Amino acid sequence: MMQINEQEIRAALTARGQSHILDRAASLNDAERDKLFAQAAKLNLGLLDQLGKGAEEGRGSFAPLGAVTVGEIDRRRDEFRANGLDAIRAGKVGAVLLAGGQGTRLGHDGPKGTVNVGVTRELYIFECLINNLTKVTEAAGCSVPLYIMTSEKNDAETRAFFEQHSYFGYDKDYIRFFIQEMAPAVDYDGKLLMEDACTISTSPNGNGGWFSSMVSAGLLPELKSRGVEWLNVFAVDNVLQQIADPCFVGATILSGCQAGAKVVAKADPDERVGVLCLEDGRPSIVEYYEMTEEMRTRREADGTLSYNYGVILNYLFSLSRLEEIVNTELPVHVVEKKIPYMTESGEFVKPDQPNGYKFETLVLDMVHLQESCLSYEVVRDEEFAPIKNPTGVDSLVSARALLEKNGIVL
Numbered sequence: 001m002m003q004i005n006e007q008e009i010r011a012a013l014t015a016r017g018q019s020h021i022l023d024r025a026a027s028l029n030d031a032e033r034d035k036l037f038a039q040a041a042k043l044n045l046g047l048l049d050q051l052g053k054g055a056e057e058g059r060g061s062f063a064p065l066g067a068v069t070v071g072e073i074d075r076r077r078d079e080f081r082a083n084g085l086d087a088i089r090a091g092k093v094g095a096v097l098l099a100g101g102q103g104t105r106l107g108h109d110g111p112k113g114t115v116n117v118g119v120t121r122e123l124y125i126f127e128c129l130i131n132n133l134t135k136v137t138e139a140a141g142c143s144v145p146l147y148i149m150t151s152e153k154n155d156a157e158t159r160a161f162f163e164q165h166s167y168f169g170y171d172k173d174y175i176r177f178f179i180q181e182m183a184p185a186v187d188y189d190g191k192l193l194m195e196d197a198c199t200i201s202t203s204p205n206g207n208g209g210w211f212s213s214m215v216s217a218g219l220l221p222e223l224k225s226r227g228v229e230w231l232n233v234f235a236v237d238n239v240l241q242q243i244a245d246p247c248f249v250g251a252t253i254l255s256g257c258q259a260g261a262k263v264v265a266k267a268d269p270d271e272r273v274g275v276l277c278l279e280d281g282r283p284s285i286v287e288y289y290e291m292t293e294e295m296r297t298r299r300e301a302d303g304t305l306s307y308n309y310g311v312i313l314n315y316l317f318s319l320s321r322l323e324e325i326v327n328t329e330l331p332v333h334v335v336e337k338k339i340p341y342m343t344e345s346g347e348f349v350k351p352d353q354p355n356g357y358k359f360e361t362l363v364l365d366m367v368h369l370q371e372s373c374l375s376y377e378v379v380r381d382e383e384f385a386p387i388k389n390p391t392g393v394d395s396l397v398s399a400r401a402l403l404e405k406n407g408i409v410l
């Protein structure tokens, strides 16, 4: 059996210009070689065919999409909130924390959620998120199931961290972990990198596969038995993230849209943020580098930018639509990252600059698979404090300032 696989793998690697892996295999003992080929057999080597192709190729024609604005939300807050709380109390809302990323820009040793944002006390990113969710569960008087996506690289550490901190007071029965898939990583010449003598370098395959990974982990029956109809997906690194926000849930349900996305008004026309808009009449996200000068600066009659609303990785998807699209392939993004690797002479290198590419699918591309998506504006300084870098823009430093601005004692 192994023999057949090995031949297929050899052929697949050779066809993709990866015969250096076979050269390495030749110097391994039988057990090591079996391990290497078994790993290669599980990897999606077809991803390598994406090199040199942009995921943004073949985009359709873009048009602006307005948002339900902060002002309108304030006027209808009671109605939205009551509707959202009803849905939460009926068990219709679940939350999905995307925590499988490697946070290479931040460079923290361990899962990003274990970063301590406290200054005079301990306050972890995971703790901030649980605190934010707890505000909702206290108002609703019931728990919201929280599904946490990890990767092979950080699953054990993430689980142990939650256990060690008693789930930050959250009801453990409402927390589930599931593991996302991995993808191979290559150097700038498109050659697979090795992690150690008998392991090809892999990294988590992006945040776009979260729902199919939930299904593979066998979580669908539980979602159904709990009566979940909506899943609020969010990123680990925004410490001001409002999770299962009743107002957002209520507004999305009342809008009749198939999905909802939290957005913030752009700080300036050139801000590097993906903007929620329409593409061929369906909701979609246009990246800042895909926008023409005309799109970036175009304004509506009231003076607001036409492409004004940047996404903050907080979406509400309906479970029934997710089930319909679970097998639809998402575009693969080839992204430059720092990838630790082992040289041919066996030296382990942890680069401090990007040295190759990873292959990722992104949750934002799921928006285009929706018939409609409510663009729901939130106040940036109250709900958006991402921690991507150690200092500067979207950093630990900027997030701490925003937490303090919102009355959180650090």
Ligand code: UTP
Pocket (backbone or CB within 6 Å): 098, 099, 100, 101, 102, 103, 104, 105, 106, 149, 180, 203, 204, 205, 206, 207, 234, 235, 236, 237, 337, 360, 388
């Ligand atoms: P980012 O795009 O910031 O990626 O993830 P990252 O890997 O965490 O960080 P960098 O780019 O290497 O510095 C946005 C969100 O998606 C999650 C992250 O954990 C974060 O919540 N994510 C990202 C996954 O869950 N899986 C992935 O494969 C990638």
